[in-house]
Amino acid sequence: MASPSHMEVKASLQVPGTAALPLTPRTAAMEAIEDILYGSLAGVIGKYIEYPFDTVKVRLQSQPDHLPLRYRGPLDCFRQSIRADGFLGLYRGISAPLFGAALETSSLFFFERMGREVVYKSGFTPKDEALPLGALWFTGAFSGAFTSLVLTPIELVKCKIQVPINESGGPAAAPLRPLPVIKDIWRHHGFMGFWHGQLGTLIREAGGCAAWFGAKETTSKLFQDMNERKASSPQEVERLRVDPLPLWQQAVAGASAGMSYNFLFFPADTVKSRMQTAPMGVVDGVERRNFAQETVALWRQAGLKGFYRGCGITVLRSAPSSAFIFMVYDGLKTYLPMK
Structure with missing residues (x-):
């Protein structure tokens, strides 16, 4: 994603022999509205693509350590x-x-x-310069840390729907729905119970988003530099700096970006998924585990490879x-900016 500063720098470039166009300054509020609206639409499209693979990933990650x-x-x-629920069963709980x-x-x-x-x-x-790549990795981590607070309750509900378990730890008799799951979490653990697994989400999002934004910007810069080296004239170089990268690039x-995000901090996501798919309340006199306890239990059960169950399919689905x-x-x- 091109940063606003980068866009402003590009917009101020003037191709030799052409008249400079007056620029209308964008307000911070308008930029924020674009981020929210366009980011929401992009997120929904991405979720439809990846959700069946995410369901499989969570089911692989959350296999209990006391059973084969x-x-x-x-x-x-x-x-x-698919045999149990049909293909659409892989989209179970997609509304949340x-x-x-x-x-x-x-x-x-x-x-x-x-x-x-x-x-x-x-x-x-300086405000009038594009951020260096190192700073963009930092802004990604900054974004992920704050987003984790928004995301943990949603992921908790999603995981419980994807891997339905009753209060005794066995499979749920019927598919779960978002509202009953939310009520159960509130009944067993109160308001703060919605942030069960927050540490895992924080590690995954802060580190993963640094990689998500950083890898995207780094790869984009490599392509930009490559395209400019191939340019046959200074005018073409200026045009390349203004135009978006080709679609395939x-x-x-x-x-x-997606592959970096999912691979680098996958173990934290595995621990989080196991925590969030565990039965609610006290089962057989045992309280639900915290992040450290779940990590130790998984290590004892499966060793290092247990932390990477479902990693391959997750990295592959994250690419598209x-x-x-x-x-x-x-x-x-780029093409539908808000005025």
């Missing part, structure tokens, strides 16, 4: 899930995640913009999903 593994791998999980995806993606872009403002106000980079940059998210968001910002 139910699924041998992603393909086996797909087969068993769709809302969550809209909220998450818009929050990511909104807080990332706030992170850039923090960097500018710190004096690290945008897609590759977005895909690299993130590519579409960035392409939709950047495309809307």
Whole structure:
């Protein structure tokens, strides 16, 4: 995603031999509205692409440590899930995640913009210059940390719907719905119970979003530099600096972002998923585990490989999903800017 400062720098460039066009300054409020609206739309599209794979990932991650593994791998999980519930069963509970995806993606872009403002106000980079890549990795982490607070309750509800378990720890008799799940969480654990797994979400989002935004910007810059080196004239170089990257390069940059996000901090996501799919309340006299306890239990059960159950399919599905998210968001910002 091109930062606003980058867009402003591009907009101020003048191709030799042409008249400079007057620029209308964008207000911070208008930029924020664009982040929320366009980020929400991009998030919903991305969620439809990735949700079946996310369901499989959560089911692989959350296999109980006191029973034999139910699924041998992603393909086996797909087969068993489709056999039991049909293909649409992989979309079970998507209503809450769709809302969550809209909220998450818009929050990511909104807080990332706030992170850039923090960097500018710190004096690290002059306001009229594009941020260096290192600063963009920081703004990604800044965005992820704040977004984790928004995301944890939504992910908690989503995980419990994807892996339905009754209060005794066995499979639920019927598919769960968002509202009953929300009521159960409130009844057992109160308001703060919605942030069960927050530490795992924080680690995944802060680190992962640094990689998400950072990898996207780094890859985009590599393509930009490559395109400029191939330019045959100074005028073409100036044009390349103003125009968006070719669509396939945008897609590759977005895909690299998603794959980096999901791979680097996958173990934290695994622990979080196990925490959030555990039965609510006290089961057999045992309270639900915290992040450290769940980490130790998983290590004892499966070792290092247990932390990466479902990692391959998650990284693969994140490539098209993130590519579409960035392409939709950047495309809307470029071609349908709000006046």
